[in-house]
Amino acid sequence: MTAPTLAFTPEAILNRLRAEGLRITASRRKILEVLFQAGKPLSLQEIQDLTLVRRKGPDYATVFRMMTLLESLHLVHKVNLQRSCSYYELNDPKKHYDHIVCTRCGKVVVIDIPCPLRATEEHIARHYGFSALTHSLEFFGTCPDCGPLRPAKKRRSGGIDI
Numbered sequence: 566m567t568a569p570t571l572a573f574t575p576e577a578i579l580n581r582l583r584a585e586g587l588r589i590t591a592s593r594r595k596i597l598e599v600l601f602q603a604g605k606p607l608s609l610q611e612i613q614d615l616t617l618v619r620r621k622g623p624d625y626a627t628v629f630r631m632m633t634l635l636e637s638l639h640l641v642h643k644v645n646l647q648r649s650c651s652y653y654e655l656n657d658p659k660k661h662y663d664h665i666v667c668t669r670c671g672k673v674v675v676i677d678i679p680c681p682l683r684a685t686e687e688h689i690a691r692h693y694g695f696s697a698l699t700h701s702l703e704f705f706g707t708c709p710d711c712g713p714l715r716p717a718k719k720r721r722s723g724g725i726d727i
């Protein structure tokens with residue numbers, strides 16, 4: 566069975582959930598909105614915080630169930646950020662998701678230059694006889710705001726220079 570090549574939008578996902586026989590609640594709608602607006606992986610706690618409107622919104626269990634459901638339908642995937650909790654991101658089949666993670670401030674950037682691993686992937690597929698390979702990569706490092714390339718802080722003025 567091939568997946569239909571639908572536009573990857575909140576409405577398309579809601580239709581998919583309806584097709585699974587699920588009720589579209591305000592909470593489910595809001596969670597999807599948050600995922601589409603984020604543009605980066607979010608933890609369950611972050612998703613819950615972002616869905617709050619005037620302190621009202623889905624509880625943690627609701628967020629957890631929704632994300633588990635979306636994951637089972639391959640509409641989101643988990644991203645390994647080497648942190649204690651799981652991070653989730655939308656999984657548009659037409660897009661590719663590799664990340665760079667700053668180990669100091671936690672900033673996550675989705676890499677949108679062409680993936681350098683396509684050739685390696687083909688090589689691996691041929692070598693092991695696998696097909697339809699995919700991957701998701703996380704690079705870890707220090708971002709420009711935290712890194713050694715940042716200009717050194719100005720010397721304190723008013724000191725006594727001898």
Ligand SMILES: [Zn+2]
Nearest residue numbers: 667670708711
């Ligand atoms: Zn940083």
Ligand SMILES: [Zn+2]
Nearest residue numbers: 663680682702
């Ligand atoms: Zn890649």
